[in-house]
Amino acid sequence: MVSMNERFLKPYNPAETEPRIYKRWEESGYFNPDSREYPPGTEHFSIVLPPPNVTGILHVGHAMMLAIEDTMVRYHRMRGHKTLWLPGTDSAAIATQSKVESEIYKKEKKTRNDLGREELLKRIDAFTKQSHDTITGQVRAMGSSVDWSREAYTLDQKRSYAVTTAFVRMYRDGLIYRGDRIVNWDPNMQTTVSDDEIEHVEETTPFYYLKYGPFIIGTARPETKFGDKYVVMHPDDARYAQYKHRDKINVEWINGAVTATIIKDTAIDMGFGTGVMTITPWHDLTDFEIAERHDLDKEQIIDDRGLLLPIAHEFSGQHIKKARTEIVEKLQQKGLIEKIDERYIHRIAINSRGGGVIEPQIKRQWFVDVDAEFTLKDSKLDGIPSGSKTSLKETMRHVVAGGQIKIMPDRYEKVYYHWIENLRDWCISRQIWYGHRIPVWYRDAEIHCDTQAPEGEGWEQDPDTLDTWFSSSLWTFSTLGWPNATADLALYHPTNIIETSYDIIFFWVARMILMSGYLLGDIPFATVYLHGLVRDSKGRKMSKSLGNIIDPLVYIEKYGADSLRMALVVGNPPGNDLSLGEDKLKAYKHFANKVWNATRFVCMSTEKFDPGTTSELTPKDEEYLRDFNVHIEDITKEMDEKHYYLAAEKLYHYFWHTFADVILEESKPILSGTDEKAAGSRMRTLHTMLFAQLRMLHPFMPFVTEEIWSLLGNSTLLMIERWPNGY
């Protein structure tokens, strides 16, 4: 053993060590799998980093993701696999634009229309650049061994080309269409929002029972009722048997007499209220579907900004929020109100990205058809042969049901199927400016969809951009060079694992499966590893209003990245939320120091030991090494089963309470004793166990282990050492 380095005389100092070690790693080039030669037939391991949104700084949830993924990656690299972890960031179109817009408005009282498309995009670019640099700095501080040479951005040139290529293919296959459908409209952001981006918030509002001719109808939104001229009831409702489908009756309504048409439809719940309702097809999905079934007129009542249209007569131009009181007053005066229930619990839809209250509107938008049949070419999907007909829904369901993709924990498979069953066509066009422009051009009645603008005069590109998840859904292969047939794509796709938060299983995981299935005839990853949310020490969600959001850099500065990583990995099985308190960080900081000092002790007491010679082992030491081999096997098995949370805990426990507390303590008299054979045997044993434990701890605590490795006189980096295999 080499003589003890003087640095061991002081406690381990992560703040001084970590940036220096990361620099060494980065300069070594080993994050890039191409930097080393591998024997033919070497297994490979690839994952993509779920790209963080360039909307600000990373939080501890991101830190957890980085900790788990880096653990996986370092483990596989040490197993000798050709390992790629591909980093990047996400433009997060709507969230980013919304954030920049509101900052500009706060400071300058200017809206996007004041600035114009070009200027706003310039401002957003400046913001995202800064945000990007902060984020990549944080990713480095966590010790993430990502291949920076392959870093991607969802909005860079290569990814944009992938996006337009995907759009054009889907359009030509009839999987993308343009249609007048009811969509979720955010009047604040002035854009559509997908179903998955909607949050429902409960609200107690008055519920009005209105006299509509001979009927009583209920509504929570009297301000939408101006145009109501269809009254709908269930065909089996005996109470209304006297009325026949399509009968016409005259009723006195808000703005005078209207001729109403009776419609019988089974969508009506006979048990709710009076079992009769009038419909507002332009602003309600159920109503829209009823209107479609019976080919009824649809009329717009509310405009894009939430103002009432001329159909509201004297209320025209008023905002719906403000108009309600006056409208109710008028109804009251006309004697049209039967009664008011003041305590009605109602769910309103909110745009989770920007915050506006959703107003359904009928709009001409672009959609992905999830039910349309298409022919799958070059299929690698089990059970869906090349050339067979399938649909996006079917491929999505099939790859999980057939076990080609495994979701951890498996209970999320049910959630996934349920989502697919209820999935409607995906609205992909957005009326914001930051994002991928839709690759479609119009000239009068002509439509041109291609990756490039058409030749000739008078063409106008669609002003809309694509849902940010459209580009994210290509991430596993757009980052590897698709649509070009690159070597990276051939080698690293499908990726082995996607490791992400369970709350984006629909937004992202499902849509990656959708896109990969269609565009590549393949799965995007073999395993979905879902981690949970990080909560504070009291189990509360981290939120701005609670003020309990912590920048991981604060923890790193105080306790070191290794401690933060351990705190985020130990006791954190997939699918569970994790409470993070400072006591944990403290505990693992102590542990890092324990490893540090145990090494110091081994150095001090084995200075005479030459690892090149093999001293004969005493029976006791043979027994220790046998037990240690069982420990290695156990840890390796946990790693292979992706039980990182258990492996980390067992490594911690063994190092501290077996290696340090028992074996090291017991070694003191042996090493200072007169029995040279016993001392030599023990030195060899300690040396073996220490080195192997440093290797196994490395994926979890890369900084301290790498630093110790180097202070022990190794000129090579621990990060590319081999995972121990028994002694």
Added chain:
RNA sequence: GGGCGAUUAGCUCAGUUGGUAGAGCAACGAAUUUACACUUCGAAGGUCAGGGGUUCGAGUCCCUUAUCGCCCACCA
């Protein structure tokens, strides 16, 4: 309205196919020119949410109730 999860030591959580209840932290009692006070040793602490069932045997499997949490859903 449907679905899922949780309920185990003061706190945070493990407990893989059923076989005598585990860890970390905290708290408690000791030790001390020690590799490490970012230490060591020791002891304490649990009707495994309640009830029922299957079994030789249940924290684990089944049924049921309660509380908390999450997700989904077009009751106007």
